[in-house]
Amino acid sequence: MKTIAIIGGSKGIGKSIINVMLENHKVINISRTPPETEHPNLTHYTCDILTDELPDLEHVDKLVYCPGSINLKPISRLSLDDFRADFEVNVLGAVKAVQKYLPQLKKGTHPAILLFSTVASKLGMPFHASVATSKSGVEGLVKSLGAELAPTIRVNAIAPTVTDTDLASKLLRNEKMIQSITERHPLKKFLNPDEVAATAEFLLSDKAASFSGQIFEMDCGIVSFKI
Numbered sequence: 001m002k003t004i005a006i007i008g009g010s011k012g013i014g015k016s017i018i019n020v021m022l023e024n025h026k027v028i029n030i031s032r033t034p035p036e037t038e039h040p041n042l043t044h045y046t047c048d049i050l051t052d053e054l055p056d057l058e059h060v061d062k063l064v065y066c067p068g069s070i071n072l073k074p075i076s077r078l079s080l081d082d083f084r085a086d087f088e089v090n091v092l093g094a095v096k097a098v099q100k101y102l103p104q105l106k107k108g109t110h111p112a113i114l115l116f117s118t119v120a121s122k123l124g125m126p127f128h129a130s131v132a133t134s135k136s137g138v139e140g141l142v143k144s145l146g147a148e149l150a151p152t153i154r155v156n157a158i159a160p161t162v163t164d165t166d167l168a169s170k171l172l173r174n175e176k177m178i179q180s181i182t183e184r185h186p187l188k189k190f191l192n193p194d195e196v197a198a199t200a201e202f203l204l205s206d207k208a209a210s211f212s213g214q215i216f217e218m219d220c221g222i223v224s225f226k227i
Contacts, residue, residue, distance in 0.1 A: 001024065001025060001026050001041075002025050002026070002061040002062060002108075002109055002110075003025070003026045003027075003028065003057075003059050003060055003061050003062070003108075004021055004025050004026070004027050004028070004060075004061065004062040004063075004064065004204065005028045005030065005057060005060045005062070005063050005064070005097075005101060006018060006027060006028065006029050006030070006064045006066060007030050007031065007049055007063075007064065007065045007066060007067060007093070007097050008030075008031050008049070008065070008066035008067040009027075009029035009030075009031055009035055009064075009066060010029065010031040010032070010033045010034060010035045010036075011031075011033075011165065011166055011167075012066070012163070012165035012166055012167055012193055013066055013116070013160070013163060013165060013193045013196045013197065013200075014029075014031070014064070014066035015035055015036075015037070015193070016193035016194050016196065016197035017064060017066070017196075017197045017200050017201070018035055018037060018042065019037060019197070020194070020197045020198065020200075020201050021201065021204075022037070022039045022041050022042060023041070025041065025062075026041050026043075027039075027041055027042050027043070028042075028043045028044075028045070028057060028060075029042065029043070029044045029045070030044075030045045030047050030049070030054065030055065031044075031046070031047065032046065032047070032048050033046070034046065049067060049089075049093040049096065049097065050088055050089065050092075050093060054096065054097065054100045054101075057101060057104055058104070059104060059107075059108065060101045060104040060105050060108055060111075061105070061108035061109050061110065061111055061112075062108070062111065062112050062113075062114070062204045063097060063098065063101055063105060063111075063112075063113045063114070064113075064114045064200065064204070065093065065094045065097050065098075065113075065114070065115050065116070066116060067089050067090070067093055068089065068090055068116055068118075068131075068135075068167060069085070069086045069089050069090060069130075069131055069134070069167075070131060070167055070168060070170070070171070071085070071086055071130050071131055072127040072128060072131070073127055073130070074126075074127055075129050078129060078130050082130050083130050083133065083134075086130045086131055086133070086134040087133070087134045087137065089134075090131075090134040090135055090137065090138055091134055091137040091138055091141065094115050094138060094141065095141070098113060098145065102153075105153050106152055106153065110206055110209065111152065111153045111154070112153065112154040112155070112156070112203070112204050112208075113145065113149075113153060113154070113155045113156075114155075114156055114157065114158070114200055114203055114204055115138050115141065115142055115155075115156075115157040116135075116138070116157060116158055116159070116160070117135045117136075117138045117139050117142075117157045117158070117159035117215055118131060118132065118135045118159055118160065118161075119159055119160065119161045119217060119219045119222060119223050120132040120135065121135045121136045121138075121139055121159060121215075122159070122217065122223050123219075123222060123223045135159075138157060139157060139159075139215050142155050142156060142157045142213060142214075142215060143213045146212040146213030146214075147213060150212060150213075154208070154209070154211065154212040155212055155213060156203050156208075156211055156212060156213070156214045156215075156216065157214075157215050157216070158196060158199055158200060158203070158215075158216050158218055159215050159216065159217045159218065159219070160191050160196050160218045160219075161185065161190055161191060161218065161219045161220050161222055161223075162181050162190040162191065163190065163191040163192065163193055163196060164190065164191065164192050164193065165193055172190075184222060185219075185220035185221055185222045186220065186221030186222065186224075186225040186227045187220040187221045189220050190220060191218055191220065195218070196218060199216060199218060203216065
């Protein structure tokens, strides 16, 4: 049974990843609040990735970093502190986790790292300057680490479009907004976290042994198509 360390698994996509992995893996969740799920294969450590020391773990085969931000403002209303905060949670938190658990990953079984970007790194959208900048940093990190850690550790990222989580609740707060976002996507849908978790499960598995340094766009067509 492989061990998966998930940073930020108490809510949203991270929570769905925990749920899909629990039956066949030992899952260690590290987040500010414990997940609602209880299971013999689940261990939780309370930790704020930005301010606390990460717990020492004896064994890690897979590392998933889920924390993110959706800080949507016009550039005139974005402060330098906004950019710093987004960069800290999206990039520096991921770097901190990778550096902490790299020795364990190097000794793991078919080790892999999974990070998260956003479609806004590829598709220019108003009011996304801060989050798109930081998530573009994540994509650069994926490619650099993928090259540096090959062939021992695979590194990939998922770049989802709008996903029905608490983080995106302001974008989906009424029927009009839901309809607008649905219509903007060529597949006439947006994501639910279980879809993203299924992709994460594949990328962490041995079935994805040939993938590293890749950004997988789960975009419901919004980046890929012009219809």
